[in-house]
Each structure stands twice: as C-alpha cells, then as structure tokens.
Amino acid sequence: MTGARDLLEPAARRLEAAGVASPRHDAETLLAYLLGLPRSRVGLGGPDLTPDQERRFDSLITRRAAREPLQHLTGSAPFRYLEILVGPGVFIPRPETEVVAGWAIDVLAELAHESEEPPVAVDLCTGSGAVAASIAGEVPGVRVYAVELDPAAHAWAERNLALTTVTLVRGDAATAFPELDGTVDVVVANPPYIPLEAYESVEREVRDHDPALALWSGTDGLDAIRMVERSASRLLRPGGHVVVEHADVQGESAPAVFTGTGRWERVRDHLDLAGRNRFVTARRVER
Known part of the structure; x- marks a missing residue:
C-alpha cells in the first residue's frame, strides 16, 4: 500500500502540467473525497491507500487533468x-x-x-x-x-x-x-x-x-x-x-x-x- 502523501505530490504535478489553477488543493480534495476524510487530514499525510483506492484516485486525477470540474467529480459544491x-x-x-x-x-x-x-x-x-x-x-x-x-x-x-x-x-x-x-x-x-x-x-x-x-x-x-x-x-x-x-x-x-x-x-x-x-x-x- 502507498501512503497518501506519496501520491499527492505527483498528482499535483500532473494537474499543474494540465493547466489546473489550484493543483495541490484539487489533488487533496479528490483524495479526501475518495477516503471520506477532511482535506486537512490528507494534507498532513493521511492513511495508506489500498491498490483499488490508488486506481480510483488515479482515475479522478486523470479526469481532473482533462479539465472536468472538481465539483462534478465530488458531486457537490x-x-x-x-x-x-x-x-x-x-x-x-x-x-x-x-x-x-x-x-x-x-x-x-x-x-x-x-x-x-x-x-x-x-x-x-x-x-x-x-x-x-x-x-x-x-x-x-x-x-x-x-x-x-x-x-x-x-x-x-x-x-x-x-x-x-x-x-x-x-x-x-x-x-x-x-x-x-x-x-x-x-x-x-x-x-x-x-x-x-x-x-x-x-x-x-x-x-x-x-x-x-x-x-x-x-x-x-x-x-x-x-x-x-x-x-x-x-x-x-x-x-x-x-x-x-x-x-x-x-x-x-x-x-x-x-x-x-x-x-x-x-x-x-x-x-x-x-x-x-x-x-x-x-x-x-x-x-
């Protein structure tokens, strides 16, 4: 299993390269949404992710990098x-x-x-x-x-x-x-x-x-x-x-x-x- 902190930095870099205005914020928000945790918790590290959770997080980051709205991915604003x-x-x-x-x-x-x-x-x-x-x-x-x-x-x-x-x-x-x-x-x-x-x-x-x-x-x-x-x-x-x-x-x-x-x-x-x-x-x- 991979720690949340290890996934956030490369995810944020992907979003930044795609032109997303707030890459770190969005990466943390999507990970928090996936794990059902406050964003502040994942920003400090958070729990390890299972392989299935890693795949789902990668899918969310891919969709956000394609400029799908963050709120569409989480379902609320x-x-x-x-x-x-x-x-x-x-x-x-x-x-x-x-x-x-x-x-x-x-x-x-x-x-x-x-x-x-x-x-x-x-x-x-x-x-x-x-x-x-x-x-x-x-x-x-x-x-x-x-x-x-x-x-x-x-x-x-x-x-x-x-x-x-x-x-x-x-x-x-x-x-x-x-x-x-x-x-x-x-x-x-x-x-x-x-x-x-x-x-x-x-x-x-x-x-x-x-x-x-x-x-x-x-x-x-x-x-x-x-x-x-x-x-x-x-x-x-x-x-x-x-x-x-x-x-x-x-x-x-x-x-x-x-x-x-x-x-x-x-x-x-x-x-x-x-x-x-x-x-x-x-x-x-x-x-």
Whole structure:
C-alpha cells in the first residue's frame, strides 16, 4: 500500500502540467473525497491507500487533468453554510455569488425583524438553487420563490430544494410568478452575463461543462440582465430591492441597465471579496 502523501505530490504535478489553477488543493480534495476524510487530514499525510483506492484516485486525477470540474467529480459544491449537489447540466455555484446572496439575506433579515409579515424573495435563474436555499435557511419565516428554465438545471434545483420551504417552478424568468406582481421585497438573480464573443477566453471547465443557457447573454453580455431588470420592476413592491450578479468588467454597464429606465433609485455597484466589481443593487421607485 502507498501512503497518501506519496501520491499527492505527483498528482499535483500532473494537474499543474494540465493547466489546473489550484493543483495541490484539487489533488487533496479528490483524495479526501475518495477516503471520506477532511482535506486537512490528507494534507498532513493521511492513511495508506489500498491498490483499488490508488486506481480510483488515479482515475479522478486523470479526469481532473482533462479539465472536468472538481465539483462534478465530488458531486457537490460548498455555498455559504450548505453543500449544494451539482453535476452535468447545472451551473456550479461560485464563492463570488455567496456575497450576492449575503446582501439579499441581510436585507430580508432586517425586514423580517421590522415587520410582522414574512418577507418575500424571488430568485430568478436559480440554477442549482443555491441562493434560494441559503435565503430560506438563513432568514426565519421568509417566503422564497425560485424559477429555472433549463430542465436539467431544474432537476438539480429540485434535489437541493427538496427539504426547504422554497416554491420552485420550471419556467421563464421573464414571465414567472405573475401572481406576485407588486408584492415582492427582494428579487435576486445570478443570470448569464458572458458575451458570445468572449468564448475563447472562458476557462475550459466553464466553457465545456457548465450549461450554455447559464453562460452566454448576447453580444454585450447584458441581455439577461435587461430581462431581470424588467421582471424585477414587475415583481417588486414600491421600495423593494433587486440584486443582480454581473461580470467584473460590467461594473458600469450593468448599473446603467437600471439607471436608464427611470424605474429605480439608489442604484449601486458592489465589490466581491477579491475587490472586483461583482453585483448591482437598486431600489424600486415609490410612486
């Protein structure tokens, strides 16, 4: 049998040679997944592997070196306080989106504290359901609605939201939940925002494995954000809030989608934890 430490270094070198951005981290994560141990344990050495475990680890490293997403290999992705089930057919939730969800959660928690009525949130383009699940789990009493158009992604959302109070539907975010028009407190969305012309610059893990419907959004990357602006203006009550994730290069163009309509006030752009422009917020004008 071979010790875990003896396998990690050559595995990390293979991943580095294949262009994987975090080779040591990914090698440790895959070994920990295989052995059912915390990553910190295998990083310190870990137990010896049986020949069968060695073969399975080699297979995982080979797949990761071919740029199959790490989360597809382990079957889940961490998001705030949750482990979200993911795999082929659904966009993998990213750490950047945790900040977007956090902004919505803070607003909803304040509303829940101030009012006897439960706040209402709608998650457009829910994908895996990560944002909706986090809101439902972190804001007591909140009513959460989520919509996803893609059938494969919707199936993943069903799994992740099965034990929550979230109302999930399969449908078009542009027309979803007409029964809620004018009553929603917060609309949150992580829509597609990559311009079609940026195809070659996108990481292989994303370009080859995340669903196209979750990535591309017209020639300037703003088509879906424009749709979210229209849907949010329909759904929100006067004074309600919208929060929308965007690409780091859209720190001016994404807010402009909102400022140009006359339907919004307090339009602000926000940074993620890496200091990059990441999401826009706005308040529905009170009339």
